[in-house]
Amino acid sequence: MQGLLETAVENPWSTLEYVLDSPLHPGGRESTESLLNRADVAPGTRVLDAGCGAGDSVTLARNRGARAVGVDHDPRSGGVRGDLSALPVQDDNVDVVLAECVMCLVPDQSLAVQEIRRVLGPDGRLALSDMVVSGAAPDIPAPMSEVLCLSNTSSRVALLDRLERSGFVVTDVRDHREDLLAMRDQIDSRVDYESFLGLLGDRGDRLLDSIRELEAGVESGEISYVSLVASVD
Ligand SMILES: C[S@@+](CC[C@H](N)C(=O)[O-])C[C@H]1O[C@@H](n2cnc3c(N)ncnc32)[C@H](O)[C@@H]1O
Numbered sequence: 001m002q003g004l005l006e007t008a009v010e011n012p013w014s015t016l017e018y019v020l021d022s023p024l025h026p027g028g029r030e031s032t033e034s035l036l037n038r039a040d041v042a043p044g045t046r047v048l049d050a051g052c053g054a055g056d057s058v059t060l061a062r063n064r065g066a067r068a069v070g071v072d073h074d075p076r077s078g079g080v081r082g083d084l085s086a087l088p089v090q091d092d093n094v095d096v097v098l099a100e101c102v103m104c105l106v107p108d109q110s111l112a113v114q115e116i117r118r119v120l121g122p123d124g125r126l127a128l129s130d131m132v133v134s135g136a137a138p139d140i141p142a143p144m145s146e147v148l149c150l151s152n153t154s155s156r157v158a159l160l161d162r163l164e165r166s167g168f169v170v171t172d173v174r175d176h177r178e179d180l181l182a183m184r185d186q187i188d189s190r191v192d193y194e195s196f197l198g199l200l201g202d203r204g205d206r207l208l209d210s211i212r213e214l215e216a217g218v219e220s221g222e223i224s225y226v227s228l229v230a231s232v233d
Pocket residue numbers: 013022023024025050051052053054056071072073074075082083084085099100101102105106107149
């Protein structure tokens with residue numbers, strides 16, 4: 001049992017994918033479809049899903065006829081191994097970069113945004129959804145901060161500013177705090193994580209404290225989730 005728990009904690013994305021049976025971002029497949037619509041992903045559109053995880057969004061893009069590939073530094077289902085700070089893609093080779101719940105994990109986001117800009121062609125679009133914080137992010141130690149998508153989370157203002165400084169025009173920003181709360185409820189209804197983490201002793205207690213801190217931040221509105229589409233200027 002202990003070995004199983006250790007494996008679950010050491011492979012957080014695979015564990016969460018198993019628990020949620022859906023993409024690892026608030027709003028699930030519905031929010032991806034909405035982002036793909038807003039970024040005009042249609043038959044033939046070249047899509048790069050940066051931080052593709054298990055590849056659900058790549059499948060959704062392909063289902064609408066797009067030529068989609070995924071990149072992830074830990075690809076779990078057919079994606080290409082690669083990092084947002086050095087995308088394994090040639091210049092001007094992509095119409096839409098999709099980046100769902102990944103920028104908040106990237107240490108050098110300016111570099112990642114420049115990389116996204118580099119691979120996009122002249123009419124390129126970035127379709128992004130991400131965690132945002134207002135004020136200071138909760139002080140959650142690594143690796144828990146990464147599991148909770150709070151390791152490098154920006155404020156909404158800083159996120160938009162970074163995009164605009166890298167040559168993007170942000171056209172459509174929406175708030176999805178309710179999707180974050182629904183995801184929390186979904187995890188809550190599927191896993192008794194308090195008992196589960198209780199079995200991990202001190203480490204589990206620390207993770208539980210971090211989850212409670214995250215929940216308090218979402219309830220107060222200090223932590224939220226946004227989506228946006230940005231076009232190459
Ligand atoms: C919260 S999951 C989101 C996965 C997927 N986009 C989705 O919505 O289901 C974050 C993913 O980003 C990947 N990731 C984190 N930092 C990355 C980086 N610097 N470059 C590439 N992938 C990264 C992780 O391996 C993980 O699969």
